Amino acid sequence: MLAALWASPEPMVPADVQAAVGGALAYTTVMTILVRLHDKGVIEREKIGRAYAYRPVVQETTVIAEQVRRLLERGADRTAVLQGLIEGLAPDDADMLRDLLTKADGKRRGRS
Amino acid sequence: MTTFVYVPFVASLVVAGLSRTAGRQVWPRAAAWATTIAAAALAASTVGALAVLACPVPAQVPVVAAVGRWRPGAISSHLPVPAWLSLLAVAALLGLAYRAARQGRLLIDDVRALVVAHRQLAGCRHGDLVVTTVDAPHAYALPGLGCRGAVVVSSGMLALLDDAERAAVLAHERSHLRHHHALFELVVRVAVALNPLVISLEHDVRFALERWADEDAAAATERPVAASALARAALGTLGATQPVRRFPRLALHSHWTTARVAALLDPPQRRVRPVWLLVVAAVLAALALGWALHDTERFFEAARLWSHR
Numbered sequence: 001m002l003a004a005l006w007a008s009p010e011p012m013v014p015a016d017v018q019a020a021v022g023g024a025l026a027y028t029t030v031m032t033i034l035v036r037l038h039d040k041g042v043i044e045r046e047k048i049g050r051a052y053a054y055r056p057v058v059q060e061t062t063v064i065a066e067q068v069r070r071l072l073e074r075g076a077d078r079t080a081v082l083q084g085l086i087e088g089l090a091p092d093d094a095d096m097l098r099d100l101l102t103k104a105d106g107k108r109r110g111r112s
Numbered sequence: 113m114t115t116f117v118y119v120p121f122v123a124s125l126v127v128a129g130l131s132r133t134a135g136r137q138v139w140p141r142a143a144a145w146a147t148t149i150a151a152a153a154l155a156a157s158t159v160g161a162l163a164v165l166a167c168p169v170p171a172q173v174p175v176v177a178a179v180g181r182w183r184p185g186a187i188s189s190h191l192p193v194p195a196w197l198s199l200l201a202v203a204a205l206l207g208l209a210y211r212a213a214r215q216g217r218l219l220i221d222d223v224r225a226l227v228v229a230h231r232q233l234a235g236c237r238h239g240d241l242v243v244t245t246v247d248a249p250h251a252y253a254l255p256g257l258g259c260r261g262a263v264v265v266s267s268g269m270l271a272l273l274d275d276a277e278r279a280a281v282l283a284h285e286r287s288h289l290r291h292h293h294a295l296f297e298l299v300v301r302v303a304v305a306l307n308p309l310v311i312s313l314e315h316d317v318r319f320a321l322e323r324w325a326d327e328d329a330a331a332a333t334e335r336p337v338a339a340s341a342l343a344r345a346a347l348g349t350l351g352a353t354q355p356v357r358r359f360p361r362l363a364l365h366s367h368w369t370t371a372r373v374a375a376l377l378d379p380p381q382r383r384v385r386p387v388w389l390l391v392v393a394a395v396l397a398a399l400a401l402g403w404a405l406h407d408t409e410r411f412f413e414a415a416r417l418w419s420h421r
Contacts, residue, residue, distance in 0.1 A: 064232050064233065064236065064244070065244030065245075065246050065250070065264070065266065066246070068229040068232055068233060068254075068264070093369070093370050094347060096370050097343050097346055097347055097369065097370055097373065098343075098347065100339065100343050100370065100373045100374060100377060101339075101340055101343035101344060101347065101373075103339075103377055104336045104337075104339040104340035104343060104373070104376075104377060105336075105340055107335075107336035107339075107377070108334070108336045108337060108340060
């Protein structure tokens, strides 16, 4: 359904959304999902005539990235499939890291 | 049965104790290989040793005894190891079977998640790169499953870094993909599930893999560039809700990232030897298991003779 909204250049009224997803969902179901997405802030709506028209708020990759990240992160222990650059940082390590960063920047300037 | 059957357990404890010290200040590529090989060999030999210790229990079951052509009584009157130890080994094997099954299910979940992730990202890839419009700084490598892997970087991460640092981050993630680091992690996860004595190796291998990718990033750019990229990215995640991973026994740097940045600011380490000690210990464990298996075979031959006297 989100894909349908992204594909459309214009905001869509629920009937259009229902048609775009192939009419497999009942109108009320489409409405329910749209309202829920709106509550979550994923889509926004504006009044056109008597109905609301919906369009996505966020850019496409943001939601996909969120979905992918959630898929791959399992609870507090990140999964092995995610080889992230960094593993989170405790606040007390930050000072030491800042020192190291200053040192690294110094070395870089010394070289160039 | 000889004392050889206990060698794999002792070797596991020794390797677990040595690996963090041996893995430090060593060429990370060698550390990753040696630690992974040691973990796999130790897992196989401890499971084998448990099977040797446990076998008198099933051997006394009438059906098994009939197939093996010995009398159950011939086993129980010549027990090679104390009965309580055999029962303990049976219990341990059952526990390990449960752990392995659970790990197997997690692996299946991971593969499914990866398949879905690749499908989701298929539309937004530029070659092997996906840039997501996310403000939080993320960068990670998605291993390919038959297809090409992908490097996912958020726009928030790119905004933190200058051009040279971005190149370093991409080189880091591409190194994970090119050298199949996910397979190392897979082997270690399974090995640790089967041999909880070496649970710390999982941690050590992950650290070695990150260092390996860091060194590749440094080779693609320059050491200080790779160091500043890593430090800046890490500082950028402060306050973000990411799990904190401690690095307990490394006194100077309590944290992985700090240790990695510090290593990049030092000259490259090419030492290899300390880490091969781990492989030697694991090979000794495997040889000892071979000896114990040989002894077990002779024991059952003897049991047949006692039964037919």
